Amino acid sequence: MTEYRTHMKIIGDILSTTRDELQDEDGATVTYLIRKANVSHSRISRILRTLVSQGLLEKDDSQGSNKYKISQTGREFLQAYHTFSGFAINFGLTI
Amino acid sequence: MEFLLENILNLVGFLVGLGIGIVSFIGFRNTGSPTLFRLALAFFSISIGFFVIWVGYMVEDFVIKSGNLERWVQTLGIAIQTIGYFFIAFSHSIKSLFPKSRYFKSVGIFPLFLVSSVQIEHIFRSVSFILLAYGAIETILSYFENRNKGAISVAIGLSLLALGEFLGWYSFVFPESILYFISMIIKISGLIALFIPVSRVPLTKIKFDESFD
DSSP states (O other), rough: OOOOOOOHHHHHHHHHHOOOOOOSSTBHHHHHHHHHTTOEEEHHHHHHHHHHHHEEEEEOOSSSSEEEEEEEEHHHHHHHHHHHHHHHHHHHOOO | OHHHHHHHHHHHHHHHHHHHHHHHHHHHHHOOHHHHHHHHHHHHHHHHHHHHHHHHHIIIIIIIOOOSOOHHHHHHHHHHHHHHHHHHHHTGGGGGGGGSSSHHHHHHGGGGGGGHHHHHHHHHHHHHHHHHHHHHHHHHHHHHHHOOHHHHHHHHHHHHHHHHHHHHHEEEESTTTTTHHHHHHHHHHHHHHHHHHHTTGGGGGGGOTTTOO
């Protein structure tokens, strides 16, 4: 059975990928994130725009291709996400 | 003895509800999760409900000194707690179980105007029991999916609160029996069980950023 992922869980997966599974030090490409986070191109584009505007991701387009890296705020958000995800699981819920 | 236990129960309920509500609200502020917002609403309501009854007992004990808590204070406190239990159950997607038609909704509310405050209290207690039992079942089912030990503690807590509500309601049938006393002990145990996993949330490791909403 396919696991249903909430919007928050998808954001958590994207941020985790940009923190833990980078291809190189410049960041992850959109294609790489689509494959790792398992999200469609149109959806991930919207999410990435939001995450960059919120300061959770840093966008680097210096070499012609857009690459994304997690920011310090993103790391703090991810830490809070994991903490409160565990808290919600205690109540049988997902955030 | 019953008065003392009632005070302990309401104070523990107020503090536990407030504690879990604050942790949920901090979580909501840091992640923006609607689930955590509903949990915060639920536990703040539960906390306020217990607080109302506790204040009622304090006022009765130190000011009015009539020997009996005003019935409407008890009913109001239990009603506010029921709203909290509703939000816990609502977080488990109970929404789909409610009738959608306006007619059914009006029929559901109308009988409340025809019954006395004692009967309203019975209704709130029985609704609380159903919501708590539903929350406990959903929580234990989630344990089988995630194997998270904290879920067992929360499920036990909700089950004990449900049992306490049931015995509290049943004690109206046998008013002079030990049932109400037992129901209060069970509810205090349930509140403590609810708080155990929450007390392990490592809030100190989180660096709170005021600029992020």
